[in-house]
Amino acid sequence: MMDAFQLAVYILLFPGFLFLVLYAFFFKFLDRKITARMQNRVGPPLLQPFADFVKMLAKEVINPKGVDRQALDVAPLLALAAVMTAYLYVPIIGESPLAFQGDLVVVLYLLTLPTIILFIIGWLSRNVFATIGGVRAVTQMFIYEVPFFLALITPALMAGSWSISDIIAWQQQNTWFAVLQPIGFIVALIGLQAKLERVPFDIPEAETEIVAGPWTELTGRRLALMQLSMNITLVTGSALVAAVFLGGPMTPWTIAPDWLSASIGFLLFLAKTFAILLILISITVASGRIRIDQLNDIGWKYLASAAFIQMGIVIMMNYLWVGA
Amino acid sequence: MPEILLPIGPQHPALKEPVNFKIVVDGETIVRLDLDISYNHRGIEKAAEQRDFVRVVPLLARVCGICSHSHTTAFVKGIEEAMQLEVPARAQYIRTIVAELERMHSHLLWLGVAAHEIGFNTLFMWTWRDREIIQDMLEETTGNRVIYGVNEVGGVRCDLTLDLIRASFEHLQKLEDRITQYVGMVKNDETLHMRFSGVGKLSKADALKYGTVGPTARASGVDYDIRKDDSYLAYDEMPWKVVTDTHGDVFGRTLVRIGEMQESLTIVRFCLENLPEGPIAVKAPKTAPPAEVLSRYEAPRGELVHFIRTNNTDRVERLDIRTPTLANWTAVAVSLVNQNIADIPVIVAAIDPCLSCTSRITLLNGRNKKTSLMTWDELRSYSGEYYRRKRCA
Numbered sequence: 001m002m003d004a005f006q007l008a009v010y011i012l013l014f015p016g017f018l019f020l021v022l023y024a025f026f027f028k029f030l031d032r033k034i035t036a037r038m039q040n041r042v043g044p045p046l047l048q049p050f051a052d053f054v055k056m057l058a059k060e061v062i063n064p065k066g067v068d069r070q071a072l073d074v075a076p077l078l079a080l081a082a083v084m085t086a087y088l089y090v091p092i093i094g095e096s097p098l099a100f101q102g103d104l105v106v107v108l109y110l111l112t113l114p115t116i117i118l119f120i121i122g123w124l125s126r127n128v129f130a131t132i133g134g135v136r137a138v139t140q141m142f143i144y145e146v147p148f149f150l151a152l153i154t155p156a157l158m159a160g161s162w163s164i165s166d167i168i169a170w171q172q173q174n175t176w177f178a179v180l181q182p183i184g185f186i187v188a189l190i191g192l193q194a195k196l197e198r199v200p201f202d203i204p205e206a207e208t209e210i211v212a213g214p215w216t217e218l219t220g221r222r223l224a225l226m227q228l229s230m231n232i233t234l235v236t237g238s239a240l241v242a243a244v245f246l247g248g249p250m251t252p253w254t255i256a257p258d259w260l261s262a263s264i265g266f267l268l269f270l271a272k273t274f275a276i277l278l279i280l281i282s283i284t285v286a287s288g289r290i291r292i293d294q295l296n297d298i299g300w301k302y303l304a305s306a307a308f309i310q311m312g313i314v315i316m317m318n319y320l321w322v323g324a
Numbered sequence: 325m326p327e328i329l330l331p332i333g334p335q336h337p338a339l340k341e342p343v344n345f346k347i348v349v350d351g352e353t354i355v356r357l358d359l360d361i362s363y364n365h366r367g368i369e370k371a372a373e374q375r376d377f378v379r380v381v382p383l384l385a386r387v388c389g390i391c392s393h394s395h396t397t398a399f400v401k402g403i404e405e406a407m408q409l410e411v412p413a414r415a416q417y418i419r420t421i422v423a424e425l426e427r428m429h430s431h432l433l434w435l436g437v438a439a440h441e442i443g444f445n446t447l448f449m450w451t452w453r454d455r456e457i458i459q460d461m462l463e464e465t466t467g468n469r470v471i472y473g474v475n476e477v478g479g480v481r482c483d484l485t486l487d488l489i490r491a492s493f494e495h496l497q498k499l500e501d502r503i504t505q506y507v508g509m510v511k512n513d514e515t516l517h518m519r520f521s522g523v524g525k526l527s528k529a530d531a532l533k534y535g536t537v538g539p540t541a542r543a544s545g546v547d548y549d550i551r552k553d554d555s556y557l558a559y560d561e562m563p564w565k566v567v568t569d570t571h572g573d574v575f576g577r578t579l580v581r582i583g584e585m586q587e588s589l590t591i592v593r594f595c596l597e598n599l600p601e602g603p604i605a606v607k608a609p610k611t612a613p614p615a616e617v618l619s620r621y622e623a624p625r626g627e628l629v630h631f632i633r634t635n636n637t638d639r640v641e642r643l644d645i646r647t648p649t650l651a652n653w654t655a656v657a658v659s660l661v662n663q664n665i666a667d668i669p670v671i672v673a674a675i676d677p678c679l680s681c682t683s684r685i686t687l688l689n690g691r692n693k694k695t696s697l698m699t700w701d702e703l704r705s706y707s708g709e710y711y712r713r714k715r716c717a
Contacts, residue, residue: 039449128330132352132665199443200515207337208441208669288444288515291666292352 007097015092015266017084024231025049030274031234031281038285049231056224064126064217072124076218076225079117083229086110087236091248092269093262095165102162107240108149111195114229115141118204121226122214133213136292137204140194143299144201148191150307151184154314155244164240168248178245184310185245187303189276192237193283194295196230200287203295235273238280242272327355332668334363340437343677345660345668352665359657361650369643370707376638377403377477377612385471387645390433393419393426394623395630395645396475401556402619402632403477403640406612413558413600415479420558421595422462422474424588428499429458430624431581431588434676435506438578441669442519447509454502461495464488479605489596496589503585510578520575524659524671527572534654538626539584540675542568543576550622562594574674611638623648625676649677 010016028049036043063069089096089103096103115137122134155177156162159170171177178185194201205213218226242248249265290298330349334342342363348355368387372380384399385392397419404411432455439447459469466472466482474480484492510516526536531544541548549566551559567583569576612634619630626648633642652675660671 039446040453041449128328132328132330199445202443203666206443206666208443209666211337285446288439288442288447288513288519289666290515290518291664293664294518 010097011088016088020084020087020232020235021228024228024235025053027235027238027273027277028231030277034278034281035285038281053224053228056227057221059220059223061220061222062217066126067217068124072121072217072222075117075121075124076222076229079114080225080229080232082110082113082117083232083236087232087239089164090236090239090243091165091168091250092239093249093266099163099165104152104156104162104164104167104244107164107236108152111233111237111240112141112145114233115195118214118226121218125214125217127217129210129212130214130216133204133206133210133216136210137197137214139292140197140201140203140295143296144191144194144303147187147299147303147307148195150304150311151187151191152240152244154181154184154307154311157311157318158314164243164248167244168250171247172250176245176247181245181310181314183306183313185241187307187310188241188245189279190283190303192241192276193280194299195237196234196280198280199284200290201295202289203292206289234277234280238273238276239269241276242269246272246275248272326350330665339672341677345672347660347665347668349665354660354663354665354668357657357660359653361653365703367707369645370711372643373640376610377608377640380640380643381475381477382471382473385473388647389470390430391426391623391625391628392471393422393474394621394628397423397557398619398621398623398628398630399632399643400475400477401621402617402630403612403634404608405617405619406615406632406634407477407609409478409606409608411479412603412606414483414602415604416558417595417599418480418482418484418604419475421484421592422466422472423557424591424595425458425462427624428503428585428588428592429455429462430676431585432458432506434581434624434673435510435578437676438520438574438670438673439516441673442515444513444515447506447516451506454499457495457499457502461492464491476605476608478608479603481605483604484596484599489599492596493593496593500589503582503589507582507586510582516578517575519667519670520578521571521573523574523663523667524656524674525573526655526659530658531572531655534658535651536626536655536675537648537651538623538675539577539580540626540652540655542566543580544572545570548627550620550627554620556621558595559591562591562598564591564594574670577674611636625649626651649675652677 012018026046026049029044029046032048033043063072086107088098089107091099119134119138119141122130122132122137125131125134155167158177158180159167161167161170167177174180197204205215210216215223215226239248247268249269251261251264251268255261255264327348327350330347332345332347333339334344344360344363346358346360348357368383372383375383381396381400384395387395432451436448436451436455439445439451462472463469465484465488466474474482526534526540526544528545531541531546536544536546537548545568547566547568550556552566564587567580567587569579569583571579614635615633617630617632617634619632621628621630628648629644629646631642631644631646632640635641656672656675656677660668663671
């Protein structure tokens with residue numbers, strides 16, 4: 001166990017909040033730059049996401065007529081707090097010091113909060129576009145969340161533990177869950193894409209249809225914080241999928257000094273989250289936005305069935321090999 | 325769910341020009357809607373009556389940036405008919421080349437906009453990049469990228485040299501490769517298919533009933549193309565076919581436009597290969613005898629009509645422009661009902677709206693923030709009054 005000072009450094013500086021925020025900006029830069037290059041554009045400079053954030057913090061906060069100001073102020077902070085807390089439980093260097101049995105469920109739960117908060121923001125905004133966008137956000141959540149949860153829980157069934165660290169340890173001894181459960185891996189990636197509201201699942205904030213959906217009335221620091229929390233969701237979501245399916249920051253074999261092992265693990269974490277980001281970008285670039293009714297069909301017919309099939313296979317395997 | 329009024333426009337991310345839809349939705353379904361066009365009165369028709377034929381042509385090029393050649397050609401064609409002027413064949417061929425290049429770049433632009441409306445930004449960026457090839461060609465030929473200024477009454481203002489023709493063939497080859505790729509993308513891409521198929525259905529009977537023109541009509545199976553039906557320029561001298569489709573939805577309109585781009589390539593190639601020798605313009609008389617001409621032209625968006633009345637002076641007595649977008653609005657309003665909110669942008673974009681026509685204006689009283697509408701008659705009497713005052717001053 002760590003002492004209090006080490007724990008504070010872990011949570012606040014590295015690999016905690018400070019690193020997280022910087023990495024989120026860098027991730028956003030990579031996202032925008034690679035998308036731009038694929039679309040034959042130039043793309044933003046390295047510090048653009050950070051500059052955007054600072055600029056928006058300085059901008060005036062506009063209150064639409066009749067909104068509940070405090071609630072609208074608190075909502076983005078709540079989303080930010082939720083996803084930053086979720087990040088603390090995901091192993092970045094070695095094991096997370098806060099790990100406990102069941103942290104997988106807590107992380108999944110905390111990652112759901114931004115969507116619900118977007119719905120609340122849409123409702124509070126007293127704007128027809130924001131309301132429609134909020135309703136769409138929560139409708140979409142009911143569609144992708146079930147397959148996403150199923151896909152991420154299935155590795156836990158196989159590893160026999162609800163702890164992310166245990167799942168990683170299991171993968172260290174055996175092999176990656178991406179190899180063992182390819183269907184679940186694909187469902188998790190699609191679910192992550194939908195959770196992040198990226199094309200083709202940007203239905204709640206469809207620019208050309210409903211202006212910006214729940215984001216329409218967000219200005220100044222509210223917008224800055226909400227965008228930051230979506231960027232952090234991108235990092236945390238990628239880190240979670242990397243941990244559960246790609247073995248997280250663990251090296252496949254033991255490396256002699258602890259610090260070397262930890263730094264190689266950290267590099268592995270960066271590489272794996274980057275790989276997941278690349279897949280998400282490819283999906284974004286290669287598709288247009290689908291309609292909410294079409295998403296409903298796809299989500300329940302194919303994604304949920306695929307996740308159930310994967311889970312069935314795992315239960316069968318557990319019964320045949322472990323149970324016997 | 326209760327019915328909600330959803331205002332789209334006059335300012336909205338999906339709209340590039342001001343138009344207003346008051347849409348009543350039930351959940352995600354459109355129940356009914358109210359369409360309000362004409363936020364932008366520019367007084368171009370009146371301005372055209374104030375200047376002579378030489379100076380009207382550059383003015384009409386500014387009716388619309390994308391179809392600047394369409395408007396000037398429709399006008400000079402009508403004036404030449406009124407003057408009974410014989411335009412040299414070489415001039416007609418050059419006008420045809422520019423017209424078809426314009427059609428291609430307009431359709432590429434449209435494909436990008438339609439893709440953007442469904443959030444497919446990659447296709448948007450790619451088509452707009454490849455549109456540059458055409459704009460480069462136009463710049464090499466005419467010196468301008470948007471408002472080419474090729475037309476004058478009696479012919480064209482710039483000639484095609486051999487070097488230019490050779491360079492154009494190279495550009496056309498590149499363009500053909502890209503267009504072939506887009507044909508593949510449109511036909512095979514899953515998200516495009518999901519969002520375009522079955523959306524904004526318009527039957528052949530409805531297309532005729534609401535007087536649609538251009539690709540909107542042709543996608544519903546109406547074989548109506550001014551280039552064939554009332555041939556002008558050099559279109560009757562070359563082999564090409566009218567592209568029609570029977571889907572009747574946005575997907576059909578996409579296929580028609582893609583097909584037209586391929587036809588345009590053929591036409592431009594034929595014109596460049598068979599460019600007749602001779603002068604590029606004849607000297608036009610200063611004045612036109614009294615005549616009434618209805619000049620029809622197949623613009624990229626459909627049938628463009630210029631009504632011209634001349635009265636033995638060097639000015640038109642009346643110029644009336646009916647743009648294809650105006651003819652297609654009713655069909656949009658009809659095909660929007662019972663569709664999904666998500667389909668509004670793409671259905672509206674499917675006619676390739678270009679809002680340069682007007683019938684009414686909205687007045688905004690700055691003091692009490694009330695808006696009021698002006699009817700056509702009120703606007704007419706007001707404009708008469710305005711110009712009378714201006715002349716006295």
